[in-house]
Amino acid sequence: MKRLRQFAYSEPATLDEAVAALASGGEDARVLAGGTDLIVDMKTERLPTSAVVNIKKIPGLTGIDDLGEATRIGALTKVTAIEGSQLVQQRHPALVDAASVLASPPVRALATIGGNVGRASPASDLGPALIVSAASARIRGTMGEREELVEGLYVGPGQTSLTCSDIITDFIIPSPPVGFGSGHVKLGKRGGGTDIAMAGTSASVVIEDGVVRDCKIALASLGPIPFRAPTAEAALSGQAPTEETLGAAAEAAAEDASPIGDVRASASYRATLARVLTLRALRAAVASSGGWVVA
Amino acid sequence: MTFRIDTTINGDRTVIDVDPTLTLLEVLREQLLLSGTKEGCGVGECGTCVVLCDGEPIASCLVLAGDAAGCSIETIEGLADSGELSDVQRAFVRTGALQCGFCTPAMVLTATALLREDAAPDAEEVKKALGGILCRCGAYPKILEAVLEVSGEGA
Ligand SMILES: Cc1cc2nc3c(=O)[nH]c(=O)nc-3n(C[C@H](O)[C@H](O)[C@H](O)COP(=O)(O)OP(=O)(O)OC[C@H]3O[C@@H](n4cnc5c(N)ncnc54)[C@H](O)[C@@H]3O)c2cc1C
Numbered sequence: 001m002k003r004l005r006q007f008a009y010s011e012p013a014t015l016d017e018a019v020a021a022l023a024s025g026g027e028d029a030r031v032l033a034g035g036t037d038l039i040v041d042m043k044t045e046r047l048p049t050s051a052v053v054n055i056k057k058i059p060g061l062t063g064i065d066d067l068g069e070a071t072r073i074g075a076l077t078k079v080t081a082i083e084g085s086q087l088v089q090q091r092h093p094a095l096v097d098a099a100s101v102l103a104s105p106p107v108r109a110l111a112t113i114g115g116n117v118g119r120a121s122p123a124s125d126l127g128p129a130l131i132v133s134a135a136s137a138r139i140r141g142t143m144g145e146r147e148e149l150v151e152g153l154y155v156g157p158g159q160t161s162l163t164c165s166d167i168i169t170d171f172i173i174p175s176p177p178v179g180f181g182s183g184h185v186k187l188g189k190r191g192g193g194t195d196i197a198m199a200g201t202s203a204s205v206v207i208e209d210g211v212v213r214d215c216k217i218a219l220a221s222l223g224p225i226p227f228r229a230p231t232a233e234a235a236l237s238g239q240a241p242t243e244e245t246l247g248a249a250a251e252a253a254a255e256d257a258s259p260i261g262d263v264r265a266s267a268s269y270r271a272t273l274a275r276v277l278t279l280r281a282l283r284a285a286v287a288s289s290g291g292w293v294v295a
Numbered sequence: 296m297t298f299r300i301d302t303t304i305n306g307d308r309t310v311i312d313v314d315p316t317l318t319l320l321e322v323l324r325e326q327l328l329l330s331g332t333k334e335g336c337g338v339g340e341c342g343t344c345v346v347l348c349d350g351e352p353i354a355s356c357l358v359l360a361g362d363a364a365g366c367s368i369e370t371i372e373g374l375a376d377s378g379e380l381s382d383v384q385r386a387f388v389r390t391g392a393l394q395c396g397f398c399t400p401a402m403v404l405t406a407t408a409l410l411r412e413d414a415a416p417d418a419e420e421v422k423k424a425l426g427g428i429l430c431r432c433g434a435y436p437k438i439l440e441a442v443l444e445v446s447g448e449g450a
Contacts, residue, residue: 002337009298009315011361032359039318039357040338054361104427106345106354106405190426195340 004042008051015140015167018055022165023142025051031167032056033076033115036107041119046158061114061169064088069175075114075137075168079103079126082113092173093288094182094202094281098129101186103195114168117150120160120225121196127154127226128202128218129184132285135173141166151218154225179207183284185277186220189264197221198265199273201253203281205241207289212236217249217281221264222257222274229256232278241286250279300364304329305373313360320344320355322363323370331371331400335429342428345401346370352405354427371400374407382445383407392441394432401428406442415447 008025012018022029029051032038041047055061061076064085071091073082082088083099102108102116102125116126117137130150138147142165150171153160162168176182186200200220206213215236217229232253239245259270297312304327313322323329323346335341337356344356347369374381380388383406393399402425409416409424416424421442430438 003321004316004318006316009296009359009361035357035359035362036339036354039359043338052359054359056362103339104342105424106342106352106427107339107357109348109351109353110357 002043004039005045005049007042007049009054010051011054011057013057015058015169018053018058018167019140019142019165021051021053022167025053025164027164029053029164031118033112033118034078034110035115036103036111037115037119037121055167067172071173071175073113073171073173075170076112077114079108079111079113079116080105082126083108091176092129092133092182094129094132094184094204094285095126095173097184097284098125098186098200098202101125101184101188104190113171117153117168117171118160118162120154120156120158122157122224122226123196123200123221124226125184125186125197125200125220128200128220129182130171130173131218131226131228132182132202132204132216133173133176134216135171137168138170138172139166140169145169147172151228154227157224176204177206179205179213179289181205181207181285181287181289183281183288185280185284187273187277196264199259199270199277201274201277201281203278203285205236205282205285205289207241207286210240212239212241212245215249217253217256217278219253219257219274219278222259222270224258229253229278231256236282241282246279246282246286249282250275253278298361300361302363302365303367305369305376306367315359315361317360318356319346319358319360319363319368322360323355323368329370329372333397333400335397340429341398342405343398343401345404345428347404347408350408350411352401352408352424352427369404371404374403381407383410383442386441386444387438390437390441390444392434392437394434398428398430402430402438406438406445410442410445416442417446418443421446 032054062074182204184202186197236249254275257274261267298315333343335343
């Protein structure tokens with residue numbers, strides 16, 4: 001493998017220094033978190049990179065905290081830490097499902113949640129799980145701090161709405177109501193989720209009095225970005241969760257998907273996966289809501 | 296430009312000046328001449344470059360040299376430091392758990408890390424832990440056998 005091209009390297013000690021380093025580094029300055037996407041993108045020259053700003057020396061960007069009405073996950077939190085978090089498992093099982101199938105152990109031990117969103121891969125595992133959990137990202141940039149829904153950050157394949165001096169500092173996920181459940185399912189070519197998804201889906205439901213009051217479905221590797229499946233969500237909302245209604249929503253998800261064919265899977269196979277994986281994610285969401293146990 | 300890092304490699308404190316555009320893998324192999332760690336794909340897919348960082352297997356081809364600062368890195372050379380093979384290494388030899396040997400350092404280190412966490416992993420747990428490392432010779436059954444031999448479960 002060829003070496004990385006030369007770049008300026010810095011390890012700022014504070015967020016302000018990091019934002020300043022990014023702002024002065026210009027368009028090709030990049031944040032380095034776990035490096036499992038950035039180093040690959042630099043080696044393959046997908047991303048021209050003049051400066052690497054390693055944010056791992058900045059204190060306060062890791063950890064999972066219970067804020068009562070919300071859960072905070074620091075941007076530098078490792079995927080393995082999310083996988084092992086009791087709190088996240090209780091509140092947002094889809095995120096733990098997604099973390100546990102993201103890449104292989106030696107990659108997962110480096111990968112961070114902030115980097116997963118920053119890379120904006122259409123095949124992201126954490127992206128759809130964050131979307132169905134209604135997560136927002138807190139962002140620090142030259143204009144100060146702001147908060148945006150993760151769902152709104154995705155602009156195109158590999159592209160977010162972040163400017164080149166923006167840094168995601170943490171994710172805020174509202175605590176779910178009673179009757180909430182969620183799940184994430186993906187299919188990759190190598191077993192056990194050791195590689196990028198051919199397709200992936202996350203689902204969340206709120207079940208009240210035996211009826212799905214709220215439903216979110218998000219798809220990965222089934223369009224240019226991780227995105228919501230509105231027709232599928234509408235199909236299930238207001239219905240009692242049965243194999244039949246979940247199946248109808250899963251059918252609708254295949255309509256919402258706009259898959260392409262590539263080295264991993266053909267477009268038609270992906271359309272089938274959209275249906276099958278949505279059904280599985282919905283079953284997992286309903287089961288974890290405690291409202292209905294899958295036979 | 297060089298960058299000074301203070302790190303521990305195979306138990307020895309190591310203070311070195313590194314080119315910050317090099318990966319940990321390149322520093323280990325080319326600067327420290329620890330060539331037991333192999334480069335396969337260079338992009339995290341194959342796992343042959345695994346070293347242990349604070350006890351955890353990581354893909355060293357994706358880590359910049361600067362990130363080794365403050366860590367305790369173990370490479371395959373560290374396992375038989377005293378001149379005597381470790382239990383896992385002996386099991387690999389006894390079982391013949393390799394053909395070309397290219398993935399062996401990563402397999403041995405990953406199995407070692409697993410067995411430190413859990414003295415008796417079962418076959419599924421071993422497969423899961425080793426899942427990130429490709430063996431192009433297909434020696435997987437023997438590798439599994441070797442690790443299970445050391446595991447209390449395999450006995
Ligand atoms: C072999 C292999 C298999 C993989 N399999 C999967 C998989 O199955 N599922 C999956 O979802 N991903 C997978 N990935 C991709 C990758 O591991 C994840 O996306 C990971 O979460 C990226 O995090 P990181 O910390 O390594 O990001 P980095 O590489 O450090 O950064 C990624 C991008 O985000 C930007 N960035 C990082 N942190 C921030 C921040 N805090 N604020 C703003 N921008 C930021 C960087 O500038 C860069 O552009 C795989 C990668 C490899 C190499």
